[in-house]
Amino acid sequence: MEYLSPHRLHLIYFSAKFLFEYKQETMKTFICWALLTGLISFQGHVEVIKWPALEEYMNKKDDKIKVINFWATWCKPCMEELPYFEQIHREYKDKNIEVLLVSLDHASMTDKVKASLKKNNITAKVVVLDEVDFNKWINLVDTTWSGSIPATLIISNNNTSKMFYERQFTKQQLEELILPLKP
């Protein structure tokens, strides 16, 4: 449904009109324009995903240390620690540390998630996990997770070890856990 948002329909309409009126001579301009629009809209993009996509990401073996934080816009302690995850992202994104913010807001609240990210200047990757049947996947993240948020899963590079925490963090606490994992 998201692919047929008014914004996209608008885009399709004008692209068609543009093509029709100016035909191929202006094709080049059109491509540039489409690319630009695409890039701009991508920045505020929040992907809504299902459990298998997250599981695949969690099991990926690469040279990145993965910091996966479970949060929601209505969760006060989550919103308090979100800036620290953003700081980790900004400081270490080029040093093989990858931050993924998994929102547990209901998928129908994705606009609220986007607004909250904008307000808090979050540039780290964010996904909304659209899985309300919690009992099906909580244990697969970690068997010790009782289900409260905030919660954070830290996976070492090449997936050799996992650490799970059902608590709120400060930036320093995060660094103390993450940095020793660096090879």
Add this chain to the structure above:
Amino acid sequence: MNSMIMKKTIALLSLTFLVVSAVVLSSAYKVGDTITDFKLKNIDDKLVSLSDYKEAKGYIIVFTCNHCPYAKAYEDRIIDLQNKYGKTYPVIAINPNDAVKYPDDSFENMKKRAKEKKFPFVYLHDESQSVAQLFGATKTPHVYIVQKEGVKNVIKYIGAIDNNYQDAKAATEFYVADAIAALEGGKDISIKETKAIGCSIKWKE
């Protein structure tokens, strides 16, 4: 050099803290455990204990609160549970949240919410948070079904009410209702433990 030692000490201390808290958490009640009775203040200012319910076969103990969206989403379903099973398995709702951190969850606001929603069950204030700590409750809503076995109160189920917080009609598994039905029928509960996302209990500092 000194700052290195300091950093290492801090890291070690935080690690110790994490290990200690993990140990404390693991002392939480599990299915099959016998629970200790408690005495908490209800919204009518009277003290309530499990032993007050002479006729009950057991209890549906729900850690819940006013502010949490999940707790709110389940309010009507908790009311339904009391209306359906209240005579034999009364709902004992307990709010364990620190009202300093969440003024919405103060005793006064509990009274207000109960009145607005016409709660047919007791709504107890765990002001010292000792009952939530004893249970090892971590979030709201967090359900414990307890059955009377002679003089003992034994935990039979821990977890969620059903498998769709957002939409009661879309739920396909009714954990609490099924557990009560099994207990009433003298059968074994098939799903004794479930997990759900909830708001972390706000502990006092």
